[in-house]
Amino acid sequence: MTKLVALLRRGALPILAVVTALLFGAIVIVITDFENLSRLGSDPLGAIGGAIGGVGSGYGAMLSGAFGDPGRILTALQSGSQKDIATAIRPLTETLVASSPLIFAGLGVAISFRAGMFNIGGDGQLIIGALGATTTAIALAGNAPAPVILVAAIIAGTVSGGLWGFVPGFLKARTGAHEVITTIMLNYVAAQVVLFGLRSDFLRAPGSGQPISKVLTTFVDVPSILSLPAIRLDYGFVVALVMAVIVSWLLFRTTKGYELRAAGFNMTAARYAGMSAGGSMMLAMFLSGALAGMGGSFMVIGTVGQLSNDLSGGIGFNAIALALLAGLRPSGVVLAALLFGALTTGGKLMGIQSGIPFDLLFFVQALVIMFVAAPGLVRTIWRIKTPPVEAEVAT
Amino acid sequence: MSAPATATHAAQGLAARRALRFARIRGVTFAALGLVLLYAAAGAFATPAVFSFWIDKQGGESAELQTTVGILWMVAGVASGAVGMLQLFRGTAFPWRRWLLVLMLPVLAALLAALLNGTSANLTGVLGGSLELAAPITMGALAGILSERSGMLNIAIEGKMLLGAAVASIVASVILNATGNPLLGALSGVAGAMLVGALVGLLLAWLGIRHKVDQIIAGTVINIGALGITNFLFLRVLGRNTELNTPPTIEPMRLPLLADIPVLGPILFSAKPYVYVAIILMLALTYMLFRTRWGLRLRASGEKPAAAGTVGVNVLAIRYRALLLAGLIAGLAGSYLSLSTAGSFQMGMSAGRGFIALAAMIFGAWHPIGAFGAALVFGFADTSQALLSILGVQVPPQLLNSVPYIVTIVVVAGVVGRVRGPAAAGQPYEQA
Numbered sequence: 001m002t003k004l005v006a007l008l009r010r011g012a013l014p015i016l017a018v019v020t021a022l023l024f025g026a027i028v029i030v031i032t033d034f035e036n037l038s039r040l041g042s043d044p045l046g047a048i049g050g051a052i053g054g055v056g057s058g059y060g061a062m063l064s065g066a067f068g069d070p071g072r073i074l075t076a077l078q079s080g081s082q083k084d085i086a087t088a089i090r091p092l093t094e095t096l097v098a099s100s101p102l103i104f105a106g107l108g109v110a111i112s113f114r115a116g117m118f119n120i121g122g123d124g125q126l127i128i129g130a131l132g133a134t135t136t137a138i139a140l141a142g143n144a145p146a147p148v149i150l151v152a153a154i155i156a157g158t159v160s161g162g163l164w165g166f167v168p169g170f171l172k173a174r175t176g177a178h179e180v181i182t183t184i185m186l187n188y189v190a191a192q193v194v195l196f197g198l199r200s201d202f203l204r205a206p207g208s209g210q211p212i213s214k215v216l217t218t219f220v221d222v223p224s225i226l227s228l229p230a231i232r233l234d235y236g237f238v239v240a241l242v243m244a245v246i247v248s249w250l251l252f253r254t255t256k257g258y259e260l261r262a263a264g265f266n267m268t269a270a271r272y273a274g275m276s277a278g279g280s281m282m283l284a285m286f287l288s289g290a291l292a293g294m295g296g297s298f299m300v301i302g303t304v305g306q307l308s309n310d311l312s313g314g315i316g317f318n319a320i321a322l323a324l325l326a327g328l329r330p331s332g333v334v335l336a337a338l339l340f341g342a343l344t345t346g347g348k349l350m351g352i353q354s355g356i357p358f359d360l361l362f363f364v365q366a367l368v369i370m371f372v373a374a375p376g377l378v379r380t381i382w383r384i385k386t387p388p389v390e391a392e393v394a395t
Numbered sequence: 396m397s398a399p400a401t402a403t404h405a406a407q408g409l410a411a412r413r414a415l416r417f418a419r420i421r422g423v424t425f426a427a428l429g430l431v432l433l434y435a436a437a438g439a440f441a442t443p444a445v446f447s448f449w450i451d452k453q454g455g456e457s458a459e460l461q462t463t464v465g466i467l468w469m470v471a472g473v474a475s476g477a478v479g480m481l482q483l484f485r486g487t488a489f490p491w492r493r494w495l496l497v498l499m500l501p502v503l504a505a506l507l508a509a510l511l512n513g514t515s516a517n518l519t520g521v522l523g524g525s526l527e528l529a530a531p532i533t534m535g536a537l538a539g540i541l542s543e544r545s546g547m548l549n550i551a552i553e554g555k556m557l558l559g560a561a562v563a564s565i566v567a568s569v570i571l572n573a574t575g576n577p578l579l580g581a582l583s584g585v586a587g588a589m590l591v592g593a594l595v596g597l598l599l600a601w602l603g604i605r606h607k608v609d610q611i612i613a614g615t616v617i618n619i620g621a622l623g624i625t626n627f628l629f630l631r632v633l634g635r636n637t638e639l640n641t642p643p644t645i646e647p648m649r650l651p652l653l654a655d656i657p658v659l660g661p662i663l664f665s666a667k668p669y670v671y672v673a674i675i676l677m678l679a680l681t682y683m684l685f686r687t688r689w690g691l692r693l694r695a696s697g698e699k700p701a702a703a704g705t706v707g708v709n710v711l712a713i714r715y716r717a718l719l720l721a722g723l724i725a726g727l728a729g730s731y732l733s734l735s736t737a738g739s740f741q742m743g744m745s746a747g748r749g750f751i752a753l754a755a756m757i758f759g760a761w762h763p764i765g766a767f768g769a770a771l772v773f774g775f776a777d778t779s780q781a782l783l784s785i786l787g788v789q790v791p792p793q794l795l796n797s798v799p800y801i802v803t804i805v806v807v808a809g810v811v812g813r814v815r816g817p818a819a820a821g822q823p824y825e826q827a
Contacts, residue, residue, distance in 0.1 A: 028624070028627065032627070032628065032631050032632050034632070034636070118611050118612075118615075120615060171804070171807075171808045175808045177804070177807040177808035178807065180550055180611055180614075180615070181550070181750050181753055181754065181803065181804075181807045182804050182807060182808070184747065184750055185747065185750060185800040185801075185803045185804045185807075186800075186804070188746075188747050188797070188800040189797045189800050189801060189804075192793040192794075192796050192797040192800075193793070193797075195793050196791055196793035196794070199791070199793075317619050320615065320619075321619075324612075355631070356631065357626065357627050357630035357631050359622075359623050359626035359627045359630060360623065360627045361623070362619055362620070362622055362623025362624075362626065362627075363620050363623030363624045363627060364623070365619060365623070366616045366617070366619040366620030366623060367616075367620065369612065369615065369616045369619070370602065370608070370613075370616045370620075373602075373606075373608045373609065373612045373613070373616070374602055374606035374608045376606050377606065
């Protein structure tokens, strides 16, 4: 029982942080609704109603976009028609599809933050990983059986993402260059590298004027979990869950993991204890980039099916928010990634149905990070007197 | 950005030896570079290098400067060799950073001539453009210098610039529509941008000082939040109401008399007002930081806040004020983007300039004048990129586009030696 209470207490702050951030998002939705606001003078009640309605329809679209309609799922399951079931559960599986790269990137961020490295280059590492996977898959197409291509592409993507992450780690360890600046600069460079790669006929989709690669899923595809039409959910999601277990084991059950956390906790102490702080930085950044790269690989040969320069769409930044929200615990990362996956999928429907741009979610995420990093703010807003369990925050 | 604090005697001896070793490595590198450049010169004496300059104004008469690529490479090579020798003789006392900036001039000129490969190019635009593009980077770097010298890491300059750009465009458009006065519109746009920059600066200070949020995390919050909110505004509001995103543009301003100086006038004195403001700010901050009581206290807060606090300096108040001032300057830099380049606000238009400004700050060793010099190099890289693509030089655009970012990484990594920033930057201070 006490354990349960402790668990609830620990969960209270992150949940309040998300709720508060969404409320602030609602305020932004209201004050940018000019047509409604202009009615405030003539018809104040109607304007307030319209404001609540606007937020309601926006967030409502987000909910149904993320989880679907329970009643519809039930009737579809009863009818037994594959097509109906697929359409009904699609929002739910799309949420899982969206959370899969978030789990990978979030685990990466958790590792690097635990080691005291503020890796904000997840976007670049993910897209370079995707480029590595795409190049390998296309190079091997027709020369090897599909399972071999699959494994080779994922390994190549993971390693390329890892190397892209290793560079800032190396620079920090050897020259003291701050990883925040180098990782963000490498994000810009990665975007240019991918654009450059997509110029070549080798990668680019034939006849396409857009920087977009050939479709990979015609010859290599991560197997699906459910054999239903139009359901993209595949075993990449399962691999993401397995990686969470592995990362948890690595961080808390191995010597290397202990050294990583020691370096993040107190670099000087770790150094005096004879640990190689620089080595920990480089290892953490390699693993962090490798996880993001693996996430990108599963996207191009699985759920998304091809490489484009906007493949990532801010996953690297989402990963920071959700990893901090999760208190840098791998299990928490999975939960937070599911939440953010739901926000992402729902946010897209919100954009289509109620014209509220998806980018609002970046603002909401920034607020989530702020509230998690400054627990005092949330306590002031909600008038919580006794501080619950102190939140663990990186660095 | 913060140097590891190792202050034991053994470490000091070690550090001195290390500094000497780095100095020798630098000297040899400069000398070797000189040899490489001389080698490049040997094969290039046949290629003409023709640069021209407008004498009085754009499109008027022009003066030509004719030489060969080989001679330019040779000058650069000899200069590099000389700097290398100086470095080897003077050891650690040699102010190599300053000399590296000076050395960049002939090297970049020769590189440009080699890339042009015989085509004549008018440099007035390139030089004026470098100066112009250096202005926002200089201002961003000055904002960084103010914050970090006071002991607060400030990676939120990018976000402040982006917000400043959005607010400047909206305010300027609204005032222009309401009054029909473009000058008033532009000025209020700039004022709005500075105000929002200052507010965000205070938010950063409040999160870092009052709530002791890690200053890097607080800065990241602002950067992501600024990107989200400006994208949101652009898509939801500005896209539908384009009259809110058609600000008056800030045009170049000819300084009387000075602008009539042949060759130099069109480059230096017919620039956009931002250039003059950036230079004035640079000089003013240099004086204020290093010649006034305020500056001494600010630097003390960033180096040893405990000592400053002991003699009665209100460290936290100084940090709040520094971030307020830094926010004003960063917002001003942001207004340049929407009011002076694109003529409207575009999503993500800061494109990493806030981080490039931080690199300029580091390369300038946290000194306003040094940061301006570094910003000029970034500005030159940016404009010559445009020049090369206009002249049809065959370099993939993606490669050219990455150059500023790669240079930033190289600078931050301090491949040619490490710089020491303010000792206490990034550490929260507990004031009694």
